[in-house]
Amino acid sequence: MATEYGQGYAHGDRPDLRGTGEADGRRRLPAGLRAPIEARTWKEFGYTLLSLPIGVMSFVFAVTMLSLGVGLLITFIGIPVLAGALAGCRGIGALERTRARGLLGLDVAAPEPLRPKGGGAMAVIGAVLKSGASWRHLLYSVLMLPWSLFSFVVTVAFWSYGWMMLTYPLWFWLFPLYGGQGGIQLYGDDGHRIYLDNPFEIGVTAATGLLITLATPWILRALTTVDRVMVQGLLGPSRLATRVVELESDRGVVVDTAAADLRRIERDLHDGAQARLVALAMDLGLAKEKLAEDPEAAARMVDEAHGEVKVALQELRDLARGIHPAVLTDRGLDAALSALAARCTVPVQVEVDLPSRPAAAIEGIAYFTVSELLQNISKHSRATQGAVDVWRSEDRLMLQVTDNGSGGADVMAGSGLTGLAERLDAVDGILVVDSPRGGPTTITAELPWRHA
Template sequence: MTEPLDTPEDHPVLPPPRLGYDSATWKEIAYLLSSFPLSIFGFVYAVTMVALGAGLTVTVIGLPLIAAGLSGARLLGKAERGRARALLGVRIEEPSPLPVRRGGGFFGWLWTGLKDPVGWRTVLYEVIRLPWAVLTFTLTLVGLFVLWPVLPFIARGLGNADRAMVRALLSPSDELERRIEELESDRGVVVDTAAADLRRIERDLHDGAQARLVNLAMGLGLAKEKLLEGQADDAVAAMVDEAHGEVKLALQELRDLARGIHPAVLTDRGLDAALSSVASRCTVPVKVTAELPGRPAEAIEGIAYFTVSELLQNVSKHSGARSASVDVWRSQDRLLIQVWDDGRGGASLDKGTGMSGLAERLDAVDGLFVVDSPDGGPTMITAELPWRDRTTEPIRRGPGTAAH
C-alpha cells in the first residue's frame, strides 16, 4: 500500500495511521533513527555559534562570526529539507538565497547576514530538535525490539510531529511572508504604472509641444530671411533673430526634459546604450560594461538608468576623480549595478549628494543601495534591484504619432 506525497498546499493534512511495514514506514523509521546523531551535530553547531558570537560581540569578530554562522545554518536547513523530502515525503520549496553583492562592502554583507530570518529559524529548529530527537530515537529503538506490532503506529505519529516541525521552522512561506509577497507584487504593478505614465508624458512632449516649437522655429527662420531680403529695419531683424534664438533654447530645454523623464535611447536600445550615452556626458572618462542576458522590466530598467545617471552626476560634481567605471550584470533574480571612481571619497547617505533619495527609491522596489567610500577614495557604490522579466506587449502609440 502506497500513498501520495503531501504537498505545501495541504500542509494541515497529515497522513493517517496505517498497519504494516511498507516502504513509507521504513523511511519514517530511518528518519527517526538518523535524527538523533544529526541533531547532536546541529545542536552543538547552533549553540556554539550563538554563544561564541555573543560572547565576542565586545570585539570586532563577534557579529561577523554570527553572520557567518547563520550562513552555515542555512546549509543545515537545506540538508534537513532534503532529508525530510526523501524520507517523510514533505515537499518544501527552498527559500530565496541571500542577496548577492559584488563589492558591496563589509557592513552590507554583515547587516544582510545578521537579519537573515531563514538562518535564525534554522538555529531555533536545531536547538529544540535535540530533546525531541532523543525521545523519538528511544521510542523507535524500543519499538524495533519490544513493540514490533505497533511500531508502524508509533513511527507514523512521531513522523507527523517531525513533519509539522519541519514545515513550521524550515518552510520559507508562512502567512506573513505570503502577505509580503502579495504586497511586493502590488507594488510592482504601481511602479510599472508610474513608469508607463512617464513614458506617456515623454511621448506627448515629443509629438505635441516639441513638434509645434519646431514648426515655430522654422517659421521664424523663414520670416527672418524675408525681412533680411527686403532690407527691413535692423531693429526688427534683431528682434526676430532674438526670438529665433529663444525658441531654439526652449526646444533644447524640452529635449532635455524629455530625456530626463524617460530617454528615447533607453526605450529603443536598452540599458547598455542608455548608460553609454550618460557616460559620454560625464566630465570624467567612464568605462561602461553591461553583461545582461536580456532586458529587465521597463520600470526596473528605468530605475537603474536614473540611478547611474545621478551617481555619474555626483562623480562630475563632487568626486574630483580622473576615471570612473559602471558595471551592470544579472545575478540569479537580481540586477546589480556598480559605479566606481578614483576620486577623493568620503561619500555617504547623509551628506546631501542625493544618495539618500536613491537609497529610498531602491528600497521601494525591494532593492539595496550600499556605499563604500573611505576618505581618500576610491568610491564603490553598489545598487541592487529585483530582476523582473520584460513584458512583450509593444508600446501603443496614438494616431499620427511616430516612434523616436
C-alpha cells in the first residue's frame, strides 16, 4: 500500500484564521450572538423572502395546468397538456435546486433523466407521465405555496419586530408628543394612554427586542430545514434511483478490483514462480548433460535446483495464501488473523469475539482488510505495537486495527486506504480513519454480517 503514515495531513491542514482581527473577533463571539450577523442567516432570510413569490407562481402554474389537463382528458389534447404541466414543474424544480444550492448551501443532484422508449413526441410524453420524479416535482410546486406563506409571515414578523424593538431607544422620540410624553402607545383610551417613554420601559423594550433578534436566526434555520427536506425529498433522485447508481458504481469497483487482482497474480506468477521454474528447467537440462561427463558438477547443479524448487514452492504457497488462505477456510478469522499478526514486523495482539462465522465472502474481505492494514503498520507507521479487535455488533462485523505509530493516515489522500475504502463500500461497508499527526492511529472497518 502507498499510504504514508505521518504525511496524511500535509494536503489537508486548515488555514489559520487567527492572523486577522476580524476572523478572530468572530471566533470569540458566542454562536448565539454571532448568528444575526452571519452570512448564512441573511442568505436563509433571502431564501424565505423569495420563496413566497416563487411559490405563488409555481402553485398557479401547477394547479392551472393540472386542472386544464385533467379537464381535457376526455379528448386527446389533455395528455400533452398534462405532460407539459409535469415538464414545467421539472423546470421549476431545476430552478429550486439552483436556488437552494446558492442560498442554503444544499447540493441536490438532479433526478433520474427521462428515458423515452423509442423516438417521437409520444415517446417523450409517455416518459414524462410515467416518471415518478415528474409527479414529485408537481407535488412540490403545490406544497410550496402554503409552506412559503407560513415561513414568510413568521420570519418577517420576528425579524421586523425584533429589530424594531431593539432599536427603539434610537427612534421612540420621533412620535408626536402627547401631554409632555412621547413614544409608542402601549395600550389605553383617550382618557388613559400609556406610552413606552421612560428609561425603564425603553430598556425593557430594547432587551426584549434583543432576545427576539437573537432567536430569529434559529427560528429561520428551523424553517429552512423544512425547505431542505422538501427540496431533497421531492426534487432529488428517488431512493431507488440512488441505490441503482450506487450499485452500478460498486459493480464497477468490484470489476476493477478483480481485474487488478488478476493482473497482480499474473505478474507475481510471471516475475516470480514462473521465472524461477524456467531457470530450474534450464539448470536441470545442464545437469542432465553433465551427468555422464562430470557427475560431481551435475550433483551440485541438482542440489542447487532442489533449493530453487523449495523457493518456488514457497512463492507459490505465498501466492495461494494471498488469493485465499487455507487457514481462513479451515479455522476461521481467529486463526487466520493470528497468522497474519505473527508475520507482522510489529508485535500485534489479536482478539476475535464472534459467536459464529459470517459468510465466506465477508470473512475474506475482513481478512484482506486486516492484512493490508497490518502491512501499513509494518511499512509506514514506525510503531512499536499494534492490536486487532474483531467483534459483532447486531448485524455488522466490526474490525479495529490500532497502532502507536506516527499517525497522519488519511483516507482522502488518494492512497491505498482510498482503494480499501472503495472495496468496503462495494459491499455496503464503511472505513473510518482516526489518525492525528503524531499518532496513535485507529482504523475501524464495518462490514455487513451475513451468515455463512
